[in-house]
Amino acid sequence: MKTGGRLQAAIEVLDDVEARRRPVADALKDWGLSHRFAGSGDRTAIGSLVYDALRRKASNAWVMDTPSARAAVLVTFADAWGQGLDALALALGDPHAPAPLTAAERARLGENREALLADAPAHVRADCPEWLMPSLAGVYGEGLERELQALCDRAPVDLRVNTLMATREAVLAELAGLGARPTPLAPHGLRLPDVAPTARPPHVPSEAAYQEGRVEIQDEGSQLAALIAGARSGENVLDLCAGGGGKSLAMAADLAGRGRIFAYDSDKRRFGDFRDRVRRAGADTVELRAPGVADSLADLEEGMDLVLVDAPCTGTGTWRRRPDAKWRLRPNALDARMRDQDLVLDEAMRFVAPHGRVVYVTCSILAEENEDRVAAALERHPGRRLADPLARLDPATAARLAPFVRTWGHGTPALRLTPAGAGTDGFFVAVLEADR
Known part of the structure; x- marks a missing residue:
């Protein structure tokens, strides 16, 4: 043509x-x-x-x-x-x-x-639905237009090195022909160079490193969310909204072969090729739990050291990848997602052990889905409090992420990543631990 x-x-x-x-x-x-x-x-x-x-x-x-x-x-x-x-x-x-x-x-x-x-209105210059502007202005203030314009740019292709099988240095050498370089924030991430608008990006699934499980395609922000969850060797972990399983696989590498990750999603169709990816990654600690007639998670009640809630959300943080979703979003969809988020946070409390932690993650930039939902959950569950999201990271990674920790209310911390500030998709991560 x-x-x-x-x-x-x-x-x-x-x-x-x-x-x-x-x-x-x-x-x-x-x-x-x-x-x-x-x-x-x-x-x-x-x-x-x-x-x-x-x-x-x-x-x-x-x-x-x-x-x-x-x-x-x-x-x-x-x-x-x-x-x-x-x-x-x-x-x-x-x-x-x-x-x-x-x-x-x-x-x-x-x-x-x-x-x-x-002379265009602010929402036009920012390329954002007008009805969302007041909410976003409350989060980003004078930096709002810069944040939203960054969400109009193309997203890079990020990879996560599977440390069960390889080191980042080894995979960097293997993918040198693609121009891969280390991600600036995630310690196991790689980023591929941008390509011209008409050029085809590298087909990562064709690479031996992907086919043999040494790398997965995963945005740097998603990698960091899984890292902040802080899965440790020997722990029992429930990924309550596992979807395609990217964060489960990342946490499996952190377990280093000891412990258990139970990956669940209310819609088993979202698993896609998850089982194949688990085998390819050598992630023997991951066990898929599909929904069924009986409660497939009943045996996990109050027994999890970590419950990861990668909550259903509007996906406003992924507008670089799905710009059409930006223009389809309506207030009633936001209301529905907020109800879903409250329900799944309450469900997470059913499974977390008294000493354990719940890590709440969204790929949203809206306070209604992030800070507001966490604050509401803490009111419903007074035995929980917010913890430092960087507490389980190594010092170097924690130092790199410190500028993205935001406090609100009574100084309670959470992590906010955006394309403008961090070069990642928009992510929110909060850690709820036992109030002891």
């Missing part, structure tokens, strides 16, 4: 997403199935255009003075991709391209983007 055809395809996908209110991944998949002539390079470029257009959907509409999919794709190609007006006009001359530029489009694209956005 030529560039013009790719532009037209991106417009069609965005129109489909808007008309049917569905995830962009589904729309891209369906487009690919109905256009089998498109090669992998075409699909990569089209997907990149679509995702990049959605990342700055509000500001693109302001700059172009229209919210149309066409306008979003044109400004993304010319501006965000740095191709410029002349290259865009040339691409629109292709037989399968969108219609040529109008005089109005040419005029808008010829203006300075920052100048056009100078």
Whole structure:
């Protein structure tokens, strides 16, 4: 496909997403199935255009003075991709391209983007749903726009070295051809270099290091959340909302072969290929517990040294990866997630031993899902208090994370990670221990 055809395809996908209110991944998949002539390079470029257009959907509409999919794709190609007006006009001359530029489009694209956005409302400049701005302003204050603009950037590809099988130094050497480098915060993490918008990123699952269990794909923030949980050799651990199991596998490495991790999720479909990953990682301490007719966790009551609650949330911290979710989010969905979070925190208290700890994690940047939920849980469970989230880390890692520990209320601490501050997805981590 030529560039013009790719532009037209991106417009069609965005129109489909808007008309049917569905995830962009589904729309891209369906487009690919109905256009089998498109090669992998075409699909990569089209997907990149679509995702990049959605990342700055509000500001693109302001700059172009229209919210149309066409306008979003044109400004993304010319501006965000740095191709410029002349290259865009040339691409629109292709037989399968969108219609040529109008005089109005040419005029808008010829203006300075920052100048056009100078008088835009704050939520437009930040590319955030307007209804969320008051809540987020209470968390980030004057830094709000910077935080939200960072959530519009592309996310890097991070890997976690499985220390049951290899050292970071050994895997760094093995993946030197991919340009892997150490992550700045997580002691077992690697980060792959960014690629151009039209380039295909490295296919990590094809690497021997992945196939043989030496690395897993996992955002640095997720790695840090599992590390803060502080699983130790000999402990019994319950991962109550395990999903795909990334944090269970990370904690299994920390157990170093002694102890037990019980990985559970209320929807067993979320496990995906978890069992295969457990075998590949050599994580013999992990046992999957699927939901069933009977209570599959009854034998674990009050017996866990650690209960990890990777709570269901709005996923606002992952907007770099799922920009379409940002624009689908509604207040009723936030209310539903808050109810879920209260329920799962109460469920965690059923399993934690009197001396044990509950670690509450979300990939959300909203106080309603983070500080507010922890404060409410502490009111319902007066035998618990917040602990220092860095207490179980080695001194060097704790020092690197200290700037991201935030206190509220009566000085109670929790960890907040964001793309702007830490270069990770947005994460919140709080540790609830026995009040003794």
